[in-house]
Amino acid sequence: MIRTFIAIVAVIATALPISAFETTATSAYVIDQTTGTVLLSKEAEIPLPPASMSKLMTLYMAFEALRRGKADGGLDLNEMLPVSEHAQSYGGSSMFLRSGEEVSVEDLVRGIVVQSGNDACVVIAEALSPDGTEYGFSRLMTQRAQEMGMEHSTFTNSNGWPQTGHRMSMKDLAILADRLITDFPEYYPLFAETEFAFDNRVPSNRLNRNPVLSMGIGADGLKTGHTQEAGYGLVGSAKQGDRRVIFVISGLETSAQRAQESQSIVNWAFRQFTMRKLASEGQQFTTAEVWMGSEPAVGLVAKEDVSVLMPALAATQFQGEVIYKGPLSAPIAKGDTLAELVFTLDGLPETRVPLVADRDIGPGGFVSRVTTAAMILLNKVIQGPAEAS
Template structure:
């Protein structure tokens, strides 16, 4: 850490109710893309390397199937389905999503029953609409009900702008998402469902004696790509969510609104290659190092040390000696008891006015109830500091 030629200025920011702290994204230097929406992030740190119209609502097309698979994964986690569960291809699934539809299909036969892992391959590798509809009908009873499950899952993951109405990605004016939220969803899925995510890297799958190759063009480009999903509708243009690993670094890219499949592949590849080439990781704190402290109210000590559960790393443009600033943000003072390992604060590292890293901090030790005299002193301190906060931020209403 002492070898870094990076100046880190650390301050604590104590939130009061109703106070919001906004941070802008990093802006790409000397990089342009023809995509209508584009987003590039580092999977480990969450650092945003590039953003273009990243929060604009857009039509996801088949990229919505990433959430379809996330809902299936959540059903597995909750024990509601397992590898022996069978998904029956209904007449509706066959007509709207199978061979008669002339769209992306697994070519499953009407009335056939498909086991879980084959169904997942049909959705992930073939982008099979028949498989997606069968999953929705088996899990939720109808595709509409499954769409509501998809939206509910989005909210549980903190995705506030995405709305889903179907499992296939077929156009519906109410089915929308953003480039940022697709990237965040993909990051979550990679972290929580590695066994299923591995299917995204499989290059082909044979079902019903029909061999189909994975539709993701990044997989054969030799750039370390192992996912994720393409999409196209006339209402959306050509889009792609991709992810690649190079030298233990994973990047996630989203592009949408391209004119053709070639432009889509080129735009995603160029962003990934630029991200790997233009940035390098720097370690600010190692896992377990004390990063700062948080004020405690009524405890046996006044401040609890804060640590990170993993290395605190940021991505910086290669060859730069930039000045960084950091904030420890928490709603405080913390109430006792505080338990070691509790996530009680958030570390935000800024590169200029751009967010370089955001990650949770944990209490390094237990803090129990203080003595009566300690609590009395804390009450007096809180009374005085509360008056100062009200003078600065104003009183709450309602």
């Protein structure tokens, strides 16, 4: 493994440390979705009661079913689904559905997003469950979550009603939020809706409980949660310019505290960090030796424009290293990934950028091969049998 240390220059102001965010949440996770950089992690992998935030998993599976379509065992937005007695039996946040009536999938989805309807979740769950029960659907939720890399999530119902064993970590909720935004851009705008007066049944329950939607900070989702056991929590996302931040908090004592903490986290994430262009497509960082090639070396260049997340006030120059397995052997094709540029900034995880060959290097001719073989033989003679082996 060959390591070449280089100085990387970025056009940034001065050198100051990152100001860490001291959250009052018992568990929190903040990620810059644009780069995948984790900005804050506090007890983020501990499975906790997620309350209504776990409704996001029901919505994700509903969106998957909508994409499949009714013909393939999924759903249709205009499809009417029956309300069971079990669905009506739930208290708490509700669409106030009545047993025996039928409601469209579109209304149910909006009722979950805006009104946080426990009953609406059950109607969706029973329609998609392999055995027609909410519990059957919850087992399907757990299985799907594991497939999505959510390692600390177990579901026993569809809506987050307090129940033994119903748990999610804040990191898992962030993974889920990221997938909702990325996988379903056609449905994600629903999370920014501030009002949905289903059938005008209970006008006081028509407003979205998400406090960040009206703060003017670029927030456009996703879901609040609250139970006595879980405290006040929120899965949120905000977009400013080309950057999007996802944050998850839990364990706040009041709704006002949840709102203030959410606003503070978003402001911190956008002000303390910024995107900087590190390299342009084709920019060379170093060269690598090529054995038995038509040329002795190849340039290692950026495959595409590279932008990285950095502290807003970071050093003008920092150290990185180019790592590759060498010496490289011909033939090499232009664009082949040959190495990685690796660097770390204080307070941020390691960043790796792939580097590619800047040109084709064909196999060497007779003289090149003889010369290389002679060099190998000479090295073995100099090192001696033990060292050479």
